[in-house]
Amino acid sequence: MKNRLLASAVCLLSASLYGQEAAQPVTGYSGLELSYAQSLWFHTSNAAGIALTPLRSYNILSAQYAAAAGSHKLQQEGDKSRSTDFNTSGALLLGKFYLWGDFTFSDSHVTGATYNTNRYEPSSDMPYYVADPNKSDWKKQCYDMALKAALPLWSDRLVAGVEARYTAKRAAKQLDPRATVYGYGIIVRPSVAVKIATGHHAGLSAWYRNTFDRNTFTNSLSYHNEQVYIMKGLGSYSPGVVGGTGGIGVFYYPGNQYGGSLQYGIARSSNTLLLDISCTTEKIEAFETPTKPQRRGAADNTTLAAKLQLLRSGDYTHKLTADAGQSATNGIEYVQEYDSRYDVNQWVTIAEYVKSTYKRLWAALQYDLFIGSRYDYSWKIGIKTLYSSQQDEYLAPRSVFNVRSSYAELSGAKNFAIGASSKILFGLQLGYKRSMGGEYAYGGAAATSILVTDFYPKDLSYLKSHCGSVGGNLSWSFVVKSKSSINLNLSGQWTKPTNRASDRRFIKAGAAYIF
Amino acid sequence: MTKYLLLLTFACAVCLTACDDKTETIKEITVSVQITTPDSVTTVPESYQVEFINYNDNSKVEKTAGADGKVTASILPGVYTISVSAEALEQGFSTIYSGSLVNENIVTDGASYTIEVKVAKSGTLVFKEIYYAGSKTPSNASYFRDQFFEIYNNSESVVYADGLCVGTLYTNLASATQPTWDKENAADYVYYQWLWQIPGTGTQYPIQPGEAIIVAQWATNHQVEALNPNAPVNLSSSEFEGYIAASSTQIQTDEQAINLNLIYRMSSFQSMPQWLNSVNGCAYALFFPDGKTDITELTTQEGSTAQGVAIPISLILDAVETVKDETQVQLKRIPTVLDAGATFVSATYNSKSVARKIKETKDGRNIYQDTNNSTNDFEVQDTPTIRRNGAKKPSWNTWSNGN
Numbered sequence: 001m002k003n004r005l006l007a008s009a010v011c012l013l014s015a016s017l018y019g020q021e022a023a024q025p026v027t028g029y030s031g032l033e034l035s036y037a038q039s040l041w042f043h044t045s046n047a048a049g050i051a052l053t054p055l056r057s058y059n060i061l062s063a064q065y066a067a068a069a070g071s072h073k074l075q076q077e078g079d080k081s082r083s084t085d086f087n088t089s090g091a092l093l094l095g096k097f098y099l100w101g102d103f104t105f106s107d108s109h110v111t112g113a114t115y116n117t118n119r120y121e122p123s124s125d126m127p128y129y130v131a132d133p134n135k136s137d138w139k140k141q142c143y144d145m146a147l148k149a150a151l152p153l154w155s156d157r158l159v160a161g162v163e164a165r166y167t168a169k170r171a172a173k174q175l176d177p178r179a180t181v182y183g184y185g186i187i188v189r190p191s192v193a194v195k196i197a198t199g200h201h202a203g204l205s206a207w208y209r210n211t212f213d214r215n216t217f218t219n220s221l222s223y224h225n226e227q228v229y230i231m232k233g234l235g236s237y238s239p240g241v242v243g244g245t246g247g248i249g250v251f252y253y254p255g256n257q258y259g260g261s262l263q264y265g266i267a268r269s270s271n272t273l274l275l276d277i278s279c280t281t282e283k284i285e286a287f288e289t290p291t292k293p294q295r296r297g298a299a300d301n302t303t304l305a306a307k308l309q310l311l312r313s314g315d316y317t318h319k320l321t322a323d324a325g326q327s328a329t330n331g332i333e334y335v336q337e338y339d340s341r342y343d344v345n346q347w348v349t350i351a352e353y354v355k356s357t358y359k360r361l362w363a364a365l366q367y368d369l370f371i372g373s374r375y376d377y378s379w380k381i382g383i384k385t386l387y388s389s390q391q392d393e394y395l396a397p398r399s400v401f402n403v404r405s406s407y408a409e410l411s412g413a414k415n416f417a418i419g420a421s422s423k424i425l426f427g428l429q430l431g432y433k434r435s436m437g438g439e440y441a442y443g444g445a446a447a448t449s450i451l452v453t454d455f456y457p458k459d460l461s462y463l464k465s466h467c468g469s470v471g472g473n474l475s476w477s478f479v480v481k482s483k484s485s486i487n488l489n490l491s492g493q494w495t496k497p498t499n500r501a502s503d504r505r506f507i508k509a510g511a512a513y514i515f
Numbered sequence: 516m517t518k519y520l521l522l523l524t525f526a527c528a529v530c531l532t533a534c535d536d537k538t539e540t541i542k543e544i545t546v547s548v549q550i551t552t553p554d555s556v557t558t559v560p561e562s563y564q565v566e567f568i569n570y571n572d573n574s575k576v577e578k579t580a581g582a583d584g585k586v587t588a589s590i591l592p593g594v595y596t597i598s599v600s601a602e603a604l605e606q607g608f609s610t611i612y613s614g615s616l617v618n619e620n621i622v623t624d625g626a627s628y629t630i631e632v633k634v635a636k637s638g639t640l641v642f643k644e645i646y647y648a649g650s651k652t653p654s655n656a657s658y659f660r661d662q663f664f665e666i667y668n669n670s671e672s673v674v675y676a677d678g679l680c681v682g683t684l685y686t687n688l689a690s691a692t693q694p695t696w697d698k699e700n701a702a703d704y705v706y707y708q709w710l711w712q713i714p715g716t717g718t719q720y721p722i723q724p725g726e727a728i729i730v731a732q733w734a735t736n737h738q739v740e741a742l743n744p745n746a747p748v749n750l751s752s753s754e755f756e757g758y759i760a761a762s763s764t765q766i767q768t769d770e771q772a773i774n775l776n777l778i779y780r781m782s783s784f785q786s787m788p789q790w791l792n793s794v795n796g797c798a799y800a801l802f803f804p805d806g807k808t809d810i811t812e813l814t815t816q817e818g819s820t821a822q823g824v825a826i827p828i829s830l831i832l833d834a835v836e837t838v839k840d841e842t843q844v845q846l847k848r849i850p851t852v853l854d855a856g857a858t859f860v861s862a863t864y865n866s867k868s869v870a871r872k873i874k875e876t877k878d879g880r881n882i883y884q885d886t887n888n889s890t891n892d893f894e895v896q897d898t899p900t901i902r903r904n905g906a907k908k909p910s911w912n913t914w915s916n917g918n
Contacts, residue, residue, distance in 0.1 A: 225862060227840070238571050239842045244795065244863065246689065246843050300538070332538050335593055337620050338691045342818030345692060351592060351622040353541040396541050396591050397574070445574045 026058040028477035046203040048161030048193040051150035059090035064510030072504040079112030096152035110138040118215035125358035127233030128286035128297030136175035163189040177226035177242035183213035203263030211255035234399040249289035257282035317370040324363040331356035382411040403438030422478040465497035484515035544624035550584030560601035570845035615851035643667035646868035646899035661737040677715025683797035689846035706823035711775040725880040727906040729753035732790040734772030752915030757790035771914035796837030798848040856890025868899035
């Protein structure tokens with residue numbers, strides 16, 4: 001599979017080599033950033049729309065090293081982490097086809113993560129997983145390949161497109177109780193965009209996403225079984241054990257997502273507006289033991305989102321993005337009995353109930369001003385605000401976990417020209433997150449469990465914190481041929497809560513060849 | 516443009532409808548339980564303790580039913596074990612009332628259940644301590660030859676151990692998958708996978724009130740250098756041991772303790788003629804044959820060639836369900852009329868045992884708690900000890916040196 005993925009990435013890269021446009025080439029990160037900002041349809045789920053606001057042709061080959069450290073984090077994140085990413089990406093007009101493709105391989109190592117035994121990326125609205133309190137390292141690898149294609153314009157009115165993404169991931173927990181994780185996700189999004197009148201376009205896309213994760217558990221110390229928590233949400237759990245007879249079996253998570261979105265865009269001279277409304281429903285089920293499947297729960301999610309983008313292009317490019325949405329997940333638990341008749345031997349579901357709910361609400365507003373030309377900027381100023389809330393409830397016995405916060409960020413960047421073929425981009429970001437309150441109240445039967453006394457309270461403390469952050473980035477680009485450049489990047493961020501003795505530090509360094 | 520916005524709104528509404536979930540939201544339901552007693556019972560207790568236990572949720576609802584045996588409870592839908600227990604004093608004897616429903620799917624509001632309690636005199640012979648987990652040697656090897664159980668005369672009368680049968684029941688390991696047996700009224704029996712019998716003429720091995728006998732896998736001092744200095748017990752004073760002379764695979768030597776007679780061992784262990792009680796915890800039961808039940812007759816599992824010795828539940832003097840840890844408590848092997856709970860030491864080879872709690876002390880003699888619920892009746896001991904709490908050894912044990 002790995003070889004096929006790499007081959008696909010190389011094909012994608014090769015294809016892009018044949019499609020160079022004569023337009024102004026992208027020769028640095030700033031130009032690439034501006035191109036993405038201008039391509040409003042790219043930021044929707046409608047691939048057909050990229051023909052309406054195309055990216056400038058580019059190809060990039062990059063490598064990046066990133067590291068993070070500090071105790072200002074969720075418990076399931078590591079005290080430290082480091083990752084190495086390799087990426088190739090490109091956009092081009094190939095004949096009458098617009099194509100965009102991306103392939104990323106990521107290899108990461110996480111140190112000191114707790115309360116997660118089997119999830120590649122734990123999520124608070126997927127409560128059915130296995131947890132243990134042992135601080136452990138994780139090794140992870142992810143292959144992510146994506147393609148967007150817009151077909152030629154049909155009858156001067158209609159464009160069809162498709163987006164596809166395939167992700168394969170694997171991970172291994174490095175301390176007892178150990179787990180190996182294998183998973184994939186594939187999504188296909190057909191779409192159309194139609195010209196309604198001059199300057200008016202409507203779009204429609206629909207998608208199906210299939211995911212599957214499989215986790216196996218082992219102990220290195222075979223004579224010592226490890227107690228684990230089979231989580232149900234907000235501190236409720238069933239006891240489990242890894243190892244020995246009666247140890248938990250293979251966990252697996254099939255998931256199916258269906259979605260649809262509608263877009264409406266208006267373009268007037270240099271002004272463009274695009275509204276995108278989407279609805280997604282996804283159900284991820286948790287099972288144990290494939291040969292005798294026992295349901296461990298299901299997360300049934302519905303997400304509604306709307307995004308409005310406004311763009312005014314020119315030497316001064318203004319981009320305003322308003323983004324809002326809500327996500328509601330029902331945590332479903334099952335009453336099952338084991339039919340032990342020798343010719344059956346299967347778990348039978350008697351009833352199912354919504355036992356917990358997980359609600360997310362967010363609203364964001366971002367404004368960016370790019371000063372320079374249509375192809376690159378010399379200055380960039382950005383303002384971003386975000387409101388988010390998380391309301392989780394275990395219905396009976398009742399437990400709640402609520403947290404709300406707002407965030408504001410001010411950013412700026414300056415592109416310094418160093419001679420005719422070289423430039424340095426220097427950026428600075430200042431952010432502040434203000435907590436608007438939060439609470440965790442557990443009402444179940446295991447009030448003294450470490451989940452209730454340690455896991456959730458520490459996560460709440462992190463999420464409730466007020467914190468400031470300062471970040472910067474430095475990028476040196478120099479042209480090596482007329483249409484290609486080498487870019488060296490360094491960026492970092494420091495986040496420090498004002499009401500908590502902790503911090504978190506990020507640093508990234510990378511090199512990219514843009515051609 | 517208005518019509519397109521209307522179209523957008525309509526499409527979103529369709530999506531929302533499609534996303535609608537039909538799964539019912541959890542809410543409490545009310546269930547009622549009627550406790551009944553067999554017709555032969557003339558005296559009923561003043562009250563019954565009723566527990567609704569959901570092992571999946573770690574939750575328990577406790578109620579008290581009056582003499583009429585009626586009780587209602589508000590519980591969340593789920594899989595429950597409903598356990599009923601009561602005790603009454605009658606003519607100087609302690610009478611135990613117990614009954615239960617196990618792994619019952621309770622999902623319907625207003626549902627009612629009837630539980631008939633069985634009535635028994637508090638056990639004469641009871642398991643007082645069971646050490647099954649084994650221990651670790653200094654080189655970290657696993658050692659299980661030091662297993663034993665202690666049987667105590669909890670009554671006020673002498674009991675003769677001659678002919679007493681003791682063993683472990685199917686399944687060897689606690690499991691959600693319990694076999695079905697090719698036998699009429701199969702639910703009225705328990706099925707032994709290993710069965711030993713104490714020899715004797717009928718009056719050879721009296722156990723006086725307050726005395727205990729030790730039944731060891733191997734009645735030797737396990738703490739010697741050649742065996743396991745880490746072993747928690749010296750079993751050389753045991754009254755009985757599971758020695759099989761014909762065995763060629765064992766390290767076991769024939770000690771002074773009296774050898775048990777091996778009546779049956781399950782077929783999968785036929786090639787290993789030795790005491791093999793799982794360190795994960797077995798289901799132990801003891802009984803005296805009534806002369807009508809052939810203890811050598813085998814019953815076969817449906818859909819399998821596996822066989823066991825079927826013994827009527829009514830003959831069982833005492834039974835204790837031991838499991839590996841709390842995750843296996845709901846995996847019942849022993850009928851709940853004999854043991855409504857389970858006890859465990861949470862790990863293998865941790866040198867721990869389970870021992871029965873003292874209920875009261877009368878005339879210097881300990882009377883141990885026997886409510887037919889080992890979850891309540893037993894507690895974990897960090898160090899297994901034979902004849903704990905001053906239990907006496909029988910006078911006919913002439914080979915022990917005081918311990």
